[in-house]
Amino acid sequence: MPRPREEFEDLRSFEFRDPEEVLEDDYLYTVYEIARLLQGVDPDREMDAETEAILLDWAIPWMLDxxxxxxxxxxxAEDEPGYYGLQ
Structure with missing residues (x-):
């Protein structure tokens, strides 16, 4: 349900970084690793499924864009994620 704007103390500009600012040229990453990197989290860090799902909600549209x-x-293997890297 929408909330009134005045309920929020901290409103920030909505900005995404360019892929070159997030990923290194010589590596390929899973979407899960990219999601962590976008949030400044170590790509090898273990996360609970709920937190990882939230990070993916940010990463997937960024990757599509x-x-x-x-x-x-x-x-x-078929049950593993693919890998993505810079063009």
Whole structure:
């Protein structure tokens, strides 16, 4: 349900970083690792499923919006995520 604006003390500009600011050229990452990096979290850090889902809610639209900057590599197995890196 929407909340009145005055209930919030801290309103910030909505900005996303460019892929080159988040990822290193020589590596490929899973979408889960990219989601962590976007939030400034170590890509190897373990997270609970609920927190990871929230991070993915931010990462997936960002990746779609910047799709021209990415390449894709197939996963090692069908039940594993694929890998993404800079074009």
């Amino acid at each position: 910047n799709s021209e900057a990415f390449v894709f590599a197939e996963p090692d």
